[in-house]
Amino acid sequence: xxxxxxxxxxxxxxxxxxxxxxxxxxxxxxxxxxTAHAFAEDRDQCLAAGMNDYVSKPVNRTVLLExxxxxxAQSHQTAAPSGQQSQPGPPP
Numbered sequence: 579x580x581x582x583x584x585x586x587x588x589x590x591x592x593x594x595x596x597x598x599x600x601x602x603x604x605x606x607x608x609x610x611x612x613t614a615h616a617f618a619e620d621r622d623q624c625l626a627a628g629m630n631d632y633v634s635k636p637v638n639r640t641v642l643l644e645x646x647x648x649x650x651a652q653s654h655q656t657a658a659p660s661g662q663q664s665q666p667g668p669p670p
Contacts, residue, residue: 581629583613583620591627598628608649612637 579597583590594609608631611624616634624632630652631645 579607579609581609581611583611583615583624590629591623594624594627594629606653608653610642610645610649 581590581594585593590611590613594611597607597609598605609629611627611629611632612635613620613624613632614635620634621632630649633642633645
């Protein structure tokens with residue numbers, strides 16, 4: 579999921595926190611934050627809210643495609659046979 583961090587009424591950080599608290603498979607969906615703020619603190623806030631990754635705007639198409647591909651592959655690899663998933667985290 580691509581999550582805009584600066585949204586009116588409910589920002590992307592709070593929206594992500596709410597998704598992560600859900601008691602369904604939606605809680606494990608990879609979330610990539612998108613924001614015009616490009617400081618390390620902004621990335622840290624996104625990750626602390628439960629996002630898997632972060633891209634700054636203007637978005638570099640190659641970077642975005644690499645991150646989406648990475649997290650799609652991760653989400654398939656981390657699914658355990660029992661239906662449990664490992665905790666999301668930033669790519670190496």
